[in-house]
Amino acid sequence: TGDQLPDFVLNRAGFSNSTILVADRNFGCGSSREQAVHTLVDFGIRSIVAVSFGDIFQANCLKNGLLPVTLPAEVVRAIRHGLDASPGTQLTIDLENEQVVDPDGLVYPFSVDPFGRSCLLAGLDEIDYTLSLLDRVNDFERTETSAPNSH
Structure with a gap:
């Protein structure tokens, strides 16, 4: 019916x-399907911290502007416990330095695919990245078509 469920965690x-x-x-x-990622992004989610991800889902995250962060089970459990105990406290993800900072200031390093990381930092998806190389593509095409043995 479109009514929000009051007990759903993201409605609390x-x-x-x-x-x-x-x-x-x-x-x-x-x-x-990419729609799963699009729905989370449309909802306002910019990053997911989890123990592990479905492979295709994780790849779709990086392609569509959503940062998947993998941390050990005990760390994720501790972060969730801390957030449950103090709703509204701040969890910070520093993509540039690849670290999560919990509300108590504890720092947890993570790593993410370098290409995905650079695209997220630049605010680019794969199409935007390809378009950013258009000058190089055009230069290559001019060079290849003017070469003596080109077809």
């Missing part, structure tokens, strides 16, 4: 405007 006070989703293991498994 302190969580309703979250941009980071803290999940568990195998997040996104079975959600291989």
Whole structure:
């Protein structure tokens, strides 16, 4: 009917405007269509912290501007516990330095695919990245078509 479920975690006070989703293991498994990622982004989610991700879902995240962060199970569990105990506290993800900072100031390093990271930092998707290389593509085409043995 379109009514919000008051008990759903993202509808509760302190969580309703979250941009980071803290999940568990195998997040996104079975959600291989890009629409799953688009829906999360449209909702306002910019990053997901989890123990693991479905492979296709994780790739789709990076292609569509959503940062998947993988951390050890005990770290994710501790972060979730801390957020549950104090709704509205701040969890920070520093993509440039590849680290998560919890509300207590504890820092957890992570790594993400370098190409995906550079695209996210630049605000580019794969099409934007390709278009940023258009001058180089045009130069290559001019060079190849003017070469003596070109077909």
